[in-house]
Amino acid sequence: MDNEEIKLLLVKYITREADESETDQVRNWINAHPENAQYFAQLYETWQNMLYLKPGVVDEEKAFNKFSSLVIPQETKYRQLYKWSKIAAVVVMFGILSALLIGHYAQNVQSIRQVSVNNGGIKKVVLSDGTLIWLNAGSKLSYNTDFGKKNRTVYLEGEAFFEIAAEKKTIPFIVNTKNYTIRDIGTKFNLKAYLNDQFLETTVVKGEVSVEGNVDSDTREMSRIYVKPQQVLRIYYQQQKEKYAYKPADVQELKNLNEIQVLQIDSARMDKYDGWKENLLVFDGNTLDEISKVLERRYNVKINMDDASLKNIRYSGSFKNVATIDKVLDLIKGNTDISYSITGNTVNITKSNDN
Structure with missing residues (x-):
């Protein structure tokens, strides 16, 4: 898509005027490159800020005339898609977005x-x-x-x-x-x-x-x-x-x-959600599947479970400044029916054979 086409599609998408085919085109463009995704977020933010404008701020007729002369060819199908109830916000936003788009492609990563x-x-x-x-x-x-x-x-x-x-x-x-x-x-x-x-x-x-x-x-x-x-x-x-x-x-x-x-x-329970920044791990009835993701990130390991039912085991407990994952797993093992082994950076969790 060229610049003019993507400008029109982005405005239609953000203002919820795009049909299913156009929506797919925009989403493909967004996902094609990180810069596209970031630029879309800028446009979306601008649109959200426009929603806070007071109605009296915009001259609808003047804004529409400017919009149509700069962007929309005479008698094209796009003009028919915009309802007058949305023109003011769309047009003012588009002027800002056009400037952003030009600036965007003039910059590098x-x-x-x-x-x-x-x-x-x-x-x-x-x-x-x-x-x-x-x-x-x-x-x-x-x-x-x-x-x-x-x-x-x-x-x-x-x-x-x-x-x-x-x-x-x-x-x-x-x-x-x-x-x-x-x-x-x-x-x-x-x-x-x-x-x-x-x-x-x-x-x-x-x-x-x-x-x-x-x-x-x-x-x-x-x-x-x-x-x-x-x-x-x-x-x-x-x-x-x-x-x-x-x-x-x-x-x-x-x-x-x-x-x-x-x-x-x-x-008193807030540390369950923000305690990680103080090297505190808090689990409050979390499943072992949820816990394993947290432990993988914290200790830079890969955790495997040989039985799918293990993922649904729930555990509550907290750990402060625990340097190694084996100490965490030892405490979890003491209160649940699991065993584990560690080879390098891989942790294998199995059902306990103690029973």
Whole structure:
């Protein structure tokens, strides 16, 4: 697709005017290159900010005339697709997006900064606006070199704890993940969005965040959800729900396993969600399948289980500054029916033969 075509399709997609074929084209373009995905996130952020404009700010007729003369050829089919109720916001946004698009292709990949943390590590990052971010093992954070000037948008794969600087409240702080956009309205929150996990989870310590669907077509229609202090929002990815290892034991548990969960938590239990940055692991009735993913990242190992039923075993316990995985597994072994062996960086968990 050339620049003009993608500009039109992006506007239609973001304003929900695109048909199924056009939606597929946009998604393929987004997934074709990391820069495309990051640029789309910029456009989406701009559109979200436009939604806050007061109706009196925009001259609809003047804006539409400018839009049609710059972008839409006379009497093309695209003009018929836009309803006048949306013209003002679309046109103003498009003027901004066009400038961004030109600037985007004039830059190279060096305009993007990326911070990665390998399995087994934790890293603290201070952004130019004073925001503090702790990155957990196996995580990646990226942002533009002009961060803090016109936007405060970052892109996360993995887990991070954010302590947002309050000095630039006029510029919203936004975190984009593969499927969702998280907008900070407060100051401190944890966000867990590993690509190989079956859910997104955000925990607010102080302030408030909003969460809404992003690129994925199954999530972008989701209404914005607000998460308040001492609340945890967990969203299970639809395409992975059937693969989820945990099988509810009864009907009541099944009701609790919703696609979207919002839980109120006691401050004393907050370390379950953000204790990792202090080298604290807390498991509260987690399945061994969930626990194994955490341990793989923390100790840089690969965990195998020879029996699928092992994945559903539940365990509760906490570990502070435990240097090696064998000490963690010894404690889990003492309270569950498992055995394990370690060869290099591979851990094999089997059913215990003690009984």
